[in-house]
Amino acid sequence: MTRYRTxxxxxxxxxxxxxxxxxxxxLAFMNGLFFGGYALRKIRQYWEGGPMD
Known part of the structure; x- marks a missing residue:
């Protein structure tokens, strides 16, 4: 909420x-979930050695 001056x-x-x-x-929370989940998936793919989704 913001107030303005006349x-x-x-x-x-x-x-x-x-x-x-x-x-x-x-919006920042949703971005964090999306990019955090994406990063975890990429790390797991790298760790397990392939695109296994």
Whole structure:
């Protein structure tokens, strides 16, 4: 949630949802799961010696 100032300098009391800021943490979490899972799979393939999926 962010608040903006109006043109006369007073704080606007209507709270507006900052969508990118609100989505940043879940997006980073999903990226971590995706790339973490991908990295683990590649490491396992290397360790076991082949593409066995």
């Amino acid at each position: 043109t006369d300098g007073k704080e606007d009391m209507k709270q507006k949802v900052h969508w990118f800021g609100a989505a940043a943490i879940p």
